[in-house]
Amino acid sequence: MRIHNTLSMEKDEVPLERIRNLKREFRMFVCGPTVQDNIHVGHAKTYFAFDVLARWLLKRGVKVYFLINITDVDDKIFDRAKRDNIPYMEIADKFYNEFLEDLDALNIQTVSKFARVSSYVEESVELVLEMLDKAKAYYVNQSVYFDTSKADHYGKLSHQSDFDLRMKIIDAAPGKRNSVDFLLWRYLGDGREGVWKTKLGPGRPGWHIEDSGIALKEFGGPYDLHGGATELIFPHHESELAQDEAVSGKIPFVSIWMHTGLLLMKGEKMSKSLGNVVTIREALNKFSADALRFYFMKRHYRDSFDYDQNQVNSCTEEVDKLKLAGAIVPRPTRRTTQSGAPKSAVLSKLQNDFEAAMDDDLNTPRALKLLMNLANDIQRNKSEPAYLEEASSVFWDFVDTLGFELL
Numbered sequence: 001m002r003i004h005n006t007l008s009m010e011k012d013e014v015p016l017e018r019i020r021n022l023k024r025e026f027r028m029f030v031c032g033p034t035v036q037d038n039i040h041v042g043h044a045k046t047y048f049a050f051d052v053l054a055r056w057l058l059k060r061g062v063k064v065y066f067l068i069n070i071t072d073v074d075d076k077i078f079d080r081a082k083r084d085n086i087p088y089m090e091i092a093d094k095f096y097n098e099f100l101e102d103l104d105a106l107n108i109q110t111v112s113k114f115a116r117v118s119s120y121v122e123e124s125v126e127l128v129l130e131m132l133d134k135a136k137a138y139y140v141n142q143s144v145y146f147d148t149s150k151a152d153h154y155g156k157l158s159h160q161s162d163f164d165l166r167m168k169i170i171d172a173a174p175g176k177r178n179s180v181d182f183l184l185w186r187y188l189g190d191g192r193e194g195v196w197k198t199k200l201g202p203g204r205p206g207w208h209i210e211d212s213g214i215a216l217k218e219f220g221g222p223y224d225l226h227g228g229a230t231e232l233i234f235p236h237h238e239s240e241l242a243q244d245e246a247v248s249g250k251i252p253f254v255s256i257w258m259h260t261g262l263l264l265m266k267g268e269k270m271s272k273s274l275g276n277v278v279t280i281r282e283a284l285n286k287f288s289a290d291a292l293r294f295y296f297m298k299r300h301y302r303d304s305f306d307y308d309q310n311q312v313n314s315c316t317e318e319v320d321k322l323k324l325a326g327a328i329v330p331r332p333t334r335r336t337t338q339s340g341a342p343k344s345a346v347l348s349k350l351q352n353d354f355e356a357a358m359d360d361d362l363n364t365p366r367a368l369k370l371l372m373n374l375a376n377d378i379q380r381n382k383s384e385p386a387y388l389e390e391a392s393s394v395f396w397d398f399v400d401t402l403g404f405e406l407l
Contacts (some may be wrong), residue, residue: 001060001359003053003225004302006233006257007157007241011361014224014256016060025065026057027219031211031228031236032068032114035095036076039102040277041292041307042263042270046229047108048293048403049260049301049362054110055401056358069214070096070116073204078194088193092118102280106289107405115218117210124205124213125198127247128184136246140175142187142201146208148180151242152251158234170235171206182239184209208239215244222250227258230304231269261304270307278307290404291316297364297402318372319406322399325375326406328382329392342390350374351394354401364402371398 002011019026030050033039047068054066072092081088096116103111128144131137136150148154148165155165171183183206188195195202205213215223226237237257244253262269265276283292286309294315299305342348350370357366374395381387399406 001056002361003256003258004361005255006237006259007252007254009159012256016057016062019062019224023063025063026225027065027067027223028054028225028227029067029069029211029215029219029223030226031232032070033095033099034071034074034076035092035099036074036080037095037272038279038281039099040270040272040279041283042229042277044102044106044280044283044292045263045296045301046227046260047103047106048296050227050258051108051110051403052297052301052364052401053258053362055403056362058110059397059401064110064112065219066110066112067214067218068111068114069211070099070114071207071210072096073117073121073194073210074207081193089118092116105284106280106292107403113218115214117205117214120210120213120217121196121198121205123217124209125185125196125200127209127213127216127243128200128205130247131184131243134246136243137184138177140173143173143183143203144185144187144200145171145173145176145181146184146239146243146246148178148182148242150246152245154180154238154242157238157241157257160234168235170239180235182206182208182235184243208236209243211236211240212243212247215240216247221248222253222255224254225256225258226254228260229262230259231262233257233259260301264304264306266306283312287312287316288319290319290322290406293403294319294368297368300365301362319404321372321375321379322404323406325378325395326399328378329388329395331396332393342394344387344390346377347374347387347390347394351397354398358401367398367402371395371402374398 001014001016003014005012033043054064057064077091078088081091128137137144137146165180169179185200185205186203187201188203194204196204245251264270268274268276270277291312295312342351354367354370357363378391378395
């Protein structure tokens with residue numbers, strides 16, 4: 001199996017056999033939302049992709065530890081809490097719970113753990129102290145910044161040269177050594193919400209160190225895959241990579257960096273800040289979760305494209321075809337992780353082609369086309385019980401891998 005790695009810019013091999021032989025889990029960390037509002041269909045695009053990745057790994061006989069972090073310590077949450085005049089954690093709790101409801105409604109069931117940043121502040125502090133001790137970080141007015149000149153080429157994930165980086169500014173503050181040195185710990189005075197009293201003084205962690213604190217606590221060291229949308233490559237994932245390697249001394253710390261393309265609205269990124277979002281809840285008032293999933297599976301996860309409600313609506317008709325096929329070949333009562341090869345040459349080739357598509361950087365457009373071909377064949381052969389018996393297992397394997405419910 002190969003996955004496109006943003007770091008190498010190639011499709012890198014996933015060592016499935018070695019992972020199985022070691023009887024360990026495939027460790028994957030996917031960046032979750034900042035819980036100051038409901039998530040939108042752009043988020044769904046990303047979470048569908050990693051849900052399908054987890055499903056396929058499980059089908060391939062690999063155990064999966066799928067972690068999503070929840071950013072519940074962020075200025076956006078504090079600003080909203082101040083505006084609404086309610087405690088900030090009340091905002092965070094509300095939208096965290098609604099995020100879980102949205103994922104459940106989308107049939108995203110493969111996540112092993114949701115890790116809330118507020119529960120890992122101590123881990124973040126320990127990492128910052130370690131970087132200070134190793135002279136990888138420094139103080140500016142009691143806040144702490146990472147010294148990017150001490151990284152193993154800061155910019156290697158986003159493929160930017162030193163010249164490119166000189167044109168960038170991250171976390172502007174007088175006294176920084178380099179323009180792209182980023183915040184690790186923000187010093188704040190007492191007497192306000194969201195301030196932790198720590199060895200670094202009162203304050204709260206920076207955005208990037210939060211995720212490293214979670215990853216190192218949960219995985220204990222280097223792990224297999226870190227993912228999110230392409231907008232996170234720089235500076236967020238670039239900074240995570242730099243601090244993980246600076247603390248651990250292990251390069252690479254993450255084997256594969258996997259990024260999904262953006263969902264656009266009239267050519268612009270769908271985002272809360274631009275006010276051009278369609279929330280999951282709004283979308284599910286019009287379309288089924290299966291129709292949304294079908295819509296996104298028709299395009300490769302690395303593609304960026306405009307959200308088109310007419311196309312989602314047309315996917316409803318395709319899902320109906322799957323439901324008709326599913327009615328002809330009811331789900332087998334006994335399921336296995338991996339199906340045996342069908343006796344039918346046609347079904348065997350279909351299964352091999354599906355596996356090849358999924359192994360090739362999750363080529364869901366190809367896999368979905370094969371599933372629809374099978375659904376059409378089931379319709380044509382609905383009076384052939386021997387064929388239908390074998391087709392049933394293959395059909396439902398495809399359906400489950402792509403995450404359709406077909407209720």
